[in-house]
Amino acid sequence: MSESATERTPLYALHVELGARIAPFAGYDMPIQYSSGILAEHLHTRSLAGLFDVSHMGQARLEGGSHAEVAEALERFCPADIKSLAPGRQRYTQFLNAEGGVIDDLMVSRGPAADGELNLVVNASRKAIDFTLLESDLPASVRLIRLEHMALLALQGPAAVAVLHRLAPEGGLAAMPFMAARPVRFGEIAAFISRSGYTGEDGFEISLPADQAEGFARRLLAEPEVAPIGLGARDSLRLEAGLCLYGHELDESIDPIEAGLSWSIQKRRRSEGGFPGAARIQKALxxxxxxxxxxxxxxxxxxxxxxxEIVDAAGAPIGRVTSGGFGPSVGAPIAMGYVDRANAAPGARLSLIVRAKPLAARVAPLPFHPHAYRRD
Amino acid sequence: MTETRFTKDHEYVRVDGAVGIVGISDHAQKQLGDVVFVELPAVGVKFAKGDSAAVVESVKAASDVFAPVSGEVVEANGAVDATPGLINEDAMAGGWLFKLRLANPGELASLMSLADYEAFLKTLA
Known part of the structure; x- marks a missing residue:
């Protein structure tokens, strides 16, 4: 018998104990669903609070002499304005290749007191590529530190803030704006949290030491609003929220403009360029x-x-579905895909080829389910 | 006298005289998870054993249902078409998919009895 090549997160034993169906994902044995099933887990997250283990994702810290120095180093790989990232804030961006294609998408955050430190969260399936890329081309004064001893949990849903507030009443969590990021203590646990996630709901991502993750997850699960949620519902939630998943809506042949991510490229970078593929992206803009x-x-x-395959009203191929399934909150089938510009307006009629037969469909606005992020 | 036989692809056929009721096993519905859509064959369509005869879709994925035996479709279950979740609630009875008039009842001998199927499931675990 050969040893399995898959890795496990610090919560693997807890997933098994909770009755998870485990399957390999991005090199990790991950919970796809628990006993209540994807539909119930999805709806639970939208109505109360769902706990997700996203410890397979890549966490790292960039360290340098000042924020300006570290931001300048990171801006050589991505098109977001990192220099203007304020203390205590988080921003979404992409690593790009020389043609402007997406190598990965990621979250970048700066602690409230950080001057010369940025925290990165990248996709599990791309972390080795991302970190090798960064290390190959960072200036000598900026270091990449892989946070392999850290777990990452997401608590998502309308009750997430009340639950976390209960665990850290002095933490001021309720007042955190969307895309804010900072350290918080939960008793003996020193965590770094952001008010963000990938479900379209209000919620938090919580980075904490791996050896404290199971105990913290058990404390969260003991709260009446919280249920464990697997990757199946994570996927249906993000699809309803109209969010890109790497390897589906994003890959090295797709640029952020066609992916509908131009909002993530701030004004200074659009005019100055200075990131990989800037010429193609400025042209697309x-x-x-x-x-x-x-x-x-x-x-x-x-x-x-x-x-x-997606075909236009005349039956000519115009693109492909990149993610598709059933939207439990929408109560109907939903999908995302790429189509030529002429057929991209909401309401455009087209067909999807399913089992060799055309399935009538229309272009719909995104998201399918309204975002419920905290608004200030 | 009815008799239920199973395939290795987790279909069942419950035979009563010349007609077999086809569905997916309770094990199969558990593996699929929440069923959200079924595509059933039209009455009058003829299948050979092993033909793709229906599709059952969960939130995650689409799965083919193969004809466990040869025959002609004489009825499709409108209740699962309207309420696909019936397959999760009651796969072995109310969640049946379609009825076949058997073309070759001798094919049943190649399928598993309930006891054989349960033993087969243990080998998958």
């Missing part, structure tokens, strides 16, 4: 991209899955 990521709503009840 000026002229509009040739293809666009869109939402898709099949007319009937049949879902269209990833890979399904």
């Amino acid at each position: 000026a002229e509009g991209p040739a293809r666009r990521r869109v939402g898709l709503r099949p007319d009937g009840r049949a879902p269209a899955r990833e890979g399904a």
Whole structure:
């Protein structure tokens, strides 16, 4: 018998104890669902609070002499304005290749007292590539530190803030704005948290030492609003929220403009450039991209899955479905995919080829389910 | 006298005289998770044993249902078409998919009895 090549997160034993169905994902044995199933887990997250183990994701810290120095180093890889990232704030961006294609998408955060430290969270499936890329081209004065001893939990849903506040009443968590980031103590645990997530709900991501993760997860699960949620519902939640998943809506052939992520490229970077693929991205910003990521709503009840061909009203191929399934909160099949610019407006009629038959569908606005992020 | 036989792909056929009721096993519905859509065959369609005859879709994925035996579709279950979750609630009875008039009842001998199927499931664990 050969040893399994998959890794486990610090919560693996807890997932098994909770009755999770485990499957390999991005090199990790991860919980796909628990006993209540994807539909119930999805709806629970939208109505109360869901606990997700996202410890497989890559966490790292960039360290240098000052914020300006570290931000300048990171801006060589990504198109977001990192220099203007204020203390205590988080920003979404992408690592780009020389053609402007997306190597990975990530969150960058700066602690409230940090001057020369940035925290990065990247996708599990891309972390080795990302970190090698950064290390190969960082200036000698900026160091990449992989936070392999840290776990990452996400608590998502309308009750998430009340639950976390109960565990850290002095932490001022309720007042944190969306995309704020800072250290918080939960008793003996020193965590770094951000008010963000990937479900479209209000919620938090909590980075904490791996050896304290199971105990903290058990404390969260003991709260009446909290249920464990697997990757199946994580995927249906992010699809309803219209959010990109690397390897589906994003890859090295897709630029952030056609992916609908131009909002993540701030004004200074658009004019100055200075990131990989800047020429292609500036052109796409000026002229509009040739293809666009869109939402898709099949007319009937049949879902269209990833890979399904998209054809226009005349039957000509115009793109492919990148994610598709059933939206539990929408109560209907939903999908995302890329189509040519002429067919990208909401309401455009097209067909999705499912089991060799055309399934009538229309382009729909994103998100499918309204975002419920904290607004100030 | 009815008799239920199972395939290695987790379909069942419950035979009463010349007609077999086809569905997916309770094990199969548990593996699939929440069923959100089914595509059923039209009455009158003829299948050979092993043909793709229906599709059951969960939140996660689409799964083919293969004809466990050869035959002609004589009825499709409108209740699961309207309420796909019936398959999760009651796969072995109310969650049946379609009825086949058997073309070759001798094929049943190649399928597993309930006891054989339960033993087969243990080998998968």
